[in-house]
Amino acid sequence: CxxxxxxxxxxxxxxxxxxxxxxxxxxxxxxxxxxxxxxxxxxxxxxxxxxxxxxxxxxxxxxxxxxxxxxxxxxxxxxxxxxxxxxxxxxxxxxxxxxxxxxxxxxxxxxxxxxxxxxxxxxxxxxxxxxxxxxxxxxxxxxxxxxxxxxxxxxxxxxxxxxxxxxxxxVDGTYRRHLDSLRAQLADAMGETIRRLARAGLGIWTEPRGGLFVWAELPDGLDAARVARHALDHDVVLAPGDVFSASHCATSFMRFNVSRCKGPAVFDALARAMDAARAAERSGRTLADER
Known part of the structure; x- marks a missing residue:
């Protein structure tokens, strides 16, 4: 720059x-x-x-x-x-x-x-x-x-x-061997993350060729910032879509880092956070009220 x-x-x-x-x-x-x-x-x-x-x-x-x-x-x-x-x-x-x-x-x-x-x-x-x-x-x-x-x-x-x-x-080939192992681990994590998100009702925006990230849309028009706020109550940090959007047009999206999604903890917290967000929306509470 x-x-x-x-x-x-x-x-x-x-x-x-x-x-x-x-x-x-x-x-x-x-x-x-x-x-x-x-x-x-x-x-x-x-x-x-x-x-x-x-x-x-x-x-x-x-x-x-x-x-x-x-x-x-x-x-x-x-x-x-x-x-x-x-x-x-x-x-x-x-x-x-x-x-x-x-x-x-x-x-x-x-x-x-x-x-x-x-x-x-x-x-x-x-x-x-x-x-x-x-x-x-x-x-x-x-x-x-x-x-x-x-x-x-x-x-x-x-x-x-x-x-x-x-x-x-x-030069000694260590990096290439490390990448082979890392790609295999990430591919497994990617597949498992996509399957778990789909079971939770999220829509997968596109299936990546590899890497770390999955971009997914929450069901029922849920506000990702609200869901992320409730996930913090369970000590899980989620990334709401508008953090990445200059026009703030990704309100219902979240980014998931597959390397951080091993095991059930993230998905259990996500499910509880979505339930809490739905309850808050039904009660008419705003995100500001919940802070």
């Missing part, structure tokens, strides 16, 4: 999207415009309209294993996105932090584009440890040079120990 944006620039985000994108952009005083996200990628008609009306500088997205929906960008949508980006002078940041969770990689905007106007970023914090702050950037050579200068100016270096650990794991 520091390299590509000036205060007041407009940035396009998916709706829903990773909530920290919104916080980061507000900290940089950027203007946010959101585009509805579908199981195949952003709504292209709305995307084109936003480009024409708002002339954004940047689009930030997860093209594979999208956070929070788990969706993966379809190749025809990717080609159209890049055509529109070229026509309107739009730059794209492709946050590929979940790339290694895929057993069969999906096409990437950066690959289709040849790094002309796409910056691809990734990290090992999801696959190894959040404590390892090590990632990578693929972009035009002149942008890489500028990013290195910016990195040195703002942090005087990098986390060398973490980088050395990652390098060793990559």
């Amino acid at each position: 520091r390299l590509l944006l000036e205060p007041g620039d407009t940035v396009v985000l998916d709706d829903p999207c990773y909530f920290n994108f919104q916080a980061l952009l507000r900290a940089h005083r950027a203007r946010i415009v959101s585009v509805p996200y579908t199981p195949n990628g952003p709504d292209l008609a709305r995307f084109e309209q936003v480009l024409a009306e708002h002339r954004p500088r940047l689009y930030i997205t997860n093209s594979a294993l999208h956070n929070p929906t788990g969706a993966t960008l379809a190749p025809p949508v990717a080609h159209r996105l890049l055509t529109l980006a070229a026509e309107h002078g739009l730059l794209i940041v492709e946050d590929d932090i979940f790339a290694d969770f895929e057993s069969t990689p999906a096409p990437r905007l950066a690959a289709f584009d040849g790094l002309s106007r796409v910056v691809s970023i990734g990290s090992f914090s999801k696959t190894l440890s959040a404590a390892i702050r090590c990632g990578y950037v693929a972009a035009r050579p002149e942008w890489i040079d500028a990013l290195v200068d910016l990195k040195l100016a703002t942090s005087f270096g990098n986390a060398q120990i973490g980088a050395n650990v990652v390098h060793r794991l990559l």
Whole structure:
């Protein structure tokens, strides 16, 4: 953001999207415009309209294993996105932090584009440890040079120990073996989470190709924020949809992290929270009354 944006620039985000994108952009005083996200990628008609009306500088997205929906960008949508980006002078940041969770990689905007106007970023914090702050950037050579200068100016270096650990794991094959095991565990957790959510009456928005997240709609038009509030009474933290939606249009949706859904505890708490939310709605109590 520091390299590509000036205060007041407009940035396009998916709706829903990773909530920290919104916080980061507000900290940089950027203007946010959101585009509805579908199981195949952003709504292209709305995307084109936003480009024409708002002339954004940047689009930030997860093209594979999208956070929070788990969706993966379809190749025809990717080609159209890049055509529109070229026509309107739009730059794209492709946050590929979940790339290694895929057993069969999906096409990437950066690959289709040849790094002309796409910056691809990734990290090992999801696959190894959040404590390892090590990632990578693929972009035009002149942008890489500028990013290195910016990195040195703002942090005087990098986390060398973490980088050395990652390098060793990559070159000796440990990382690849770890990923094989991790993907298998997540695939089992994904299947079990989807089955349990369906039995609880939730609608699965799309079945992800892999990764961590399931995006699901609560039954009976229940308010996800209300359900999440009641789940806290059972010491279970749930992620209501509007946290991820700049337009607050995901009121009845929730994101579930399958790695945190092992065993019955989350689903038992979810069932009790939905029952409590239904009772509160029947009594006419508002969410504010319950706080």
